Amino acid sequence: MIHPLPSSWCLLILVSVAMVAGWALLSPPPVQQHGEISKPLILNWIGSYFRMRWPLLVLKLVMVGLFLLVIFSGLYGTPIPQRNLATELTWNIWWAGLIVSVFFLGSAWCAVCPWQTIASWLLRLSAMGSGKGGSGSLNLPVPALLRGVWPALLLLVVLTWLELGYGITANPYVTALLAMLMLMMTTASHALFERKAFCRHFCPVGRTIGVYAQLAPVALRHIDAEVCNHCTTLECYHGSSEVEPCPTGLVMKNLQENTYCISCGNCVRSCPESNIAWQLRPMSQEACRNARPRLDEAWFMLVLLALAALHGMTMLPIWETWVRQLGGWLGGGSQLLWGFSAGLFFTVLFTVIIYAGLVAFTAALNRGGVGFGRLFVGMAFITLPLAFTYHIAHNLSHLFRENNIHQWLLHPFGLEHGNPLAVRHMAMVSADTNTVLFALQAGLIVVGFWLSMMILRYRGEKLRIDRGWRLAPLCLFALLVTSLHVWLLSQPMMMRF
């Protein structure tokens, strides 16, 4: 059982949030700014490393090695999840740490993603045998039905069902199977479709990172807009004789969203003017101003918000009782999986219904303004910081309180324990670390709400909602979600295994 957030911290969060809400509704509307406010990263040597191939190659090799280790330890190692590297590395370290990494590094994970790397290598190997001019891929266009992030959204729901419902996190063997399934899907997609369609349209991990990376303080962008405006060759998009084109088909001249950038650095290496670099920027910039609202991405953000909360709910001690009762009402007996599936469905449904209802209320308050559809899509950005910061706050508990990294590095298969009766003991967290964790979690929730209000004000102004109080229904939505997150953090959390 993990220590819950103390009530004093909860009170502090709620008071801060109420003050921010008051400011958002009562202060004059913000002045719209256009273009990007960003500056080249102070540590410019990072950019120079990106121009070289070997640092990225080394990182890719490490990730591929770990990925293969996960598969082998999952297949051949102990079935006890807390002793097997496959479950520990995948779910307690990687999956929990991935979201935290977005906060600092944006979509950097995608640059070293092992299943994408292995699939690309296999295709390159295959291309060698297909004669001159062969790329190893059929380069078919992605069917219209599969474009956007709808397939990734569906796979994310499936992944969450497997993770929290089926209990894949406690099953090393199925974890290894999932890793191999990801590899098969990526290879198939790369072999059939043009560019890296899997990364852009299908990958649930990549799209989650991409959506969250809209709030990342770092991004790959052009240094001088004028240089890009005069560029006619577009090496970033087409590639050069030595560097492959952008895997997700982005043109740096127009790029204002992190969503589809996988940080591979091809644009950095191919630009003849060396005009692409990592940039520092305000966290809210993209979600407030630059990101273009799209229906599929709006749905992705809403479902992500629901699933982030579901992660917290499933780890409450009372969750099992709820799920059992829900399963009973639905005629599935005491089968937990039935109840869980229904719980997942209703969590997503309730989130969307409450959001849609409050958007409709906002539309009604602004008669003559934009309609429900544009508000629904445009205002979905307010959910992004709420989901992101809660997700990080929740994952911090996993990272700090569930890990015992050295044990799995020494015994990845979990079979080499000197004492076969040894039972793993959870890493004990000192009182000081707990206080730091509580402060971080509280700070994250307040920052998330503040960013959400910033986005609400800017997007409201863009959608011609001139008075702050007319945004009150959506402010209420953010307050409800934040209150739920605070409540979840204040509950004792069950360990995964």
Add this chain to the structure above:
Amino acid sequence: MEPPCPPSHPKNALEVGLPRIYPEFCKRLIRLLLGVLALLLPCVLAVPPALAHHVMGRPSYKLNEDSNTPPSMQVETQIGNYSVTYMVFPAFPRPNAFGRINLYAVRIDNGKPFQGKVRFLVRDDSWFRSSEEVIGEQPVDDNVFRQGFIFRHAGDYIITASFEADGQPYTIDFPLRIGQPSRIGIIGIVVGFIIVLLLVVNITQRRRLLNAKVREAQIKRHE
């Protein structure tokens, strides 16, 4: 003026730090030890032989009395009001060989062992799993529920232990591996799939390139 040398200053290193052993002292010491042993002997003989060693209320010896090997696994988990310990014997369960599951459930609040009956079920832990089979229902035996088994095939199985306590149903799943199940099948499927896929793409591309070359040659001939 030089300080006088102490009269007892040792001349030989062997004299430094070594005790002098007196034969009288040794005799007294042996007599004392024999006396103590003589006093203790009746106490040792009067104590009954230990049948079980209880550590924190858990009969540790009894758990593996039927096996001279350590368990292949030990899992401790909490469910509802109970803390459950699960062990599998022998250390490496094999197909067509006798094995045993030992289960011990104790209330978390007062440490009282569960005294009802526990039902053991088994199912195949494979992707296309078979239906569940009942292995047996066991009454408590010295606070431990013992369930014997013989599996015909190697593989990964899930053992479900279920019991009812305080009017609530309790169901716990534990993994059980018999023998060394072949994993080459799964890896074979994945590698096979990828190889077939890449071959099909490769052949299609070759045909495309060939067609393009033929078309190009035809255009040139017409020109």
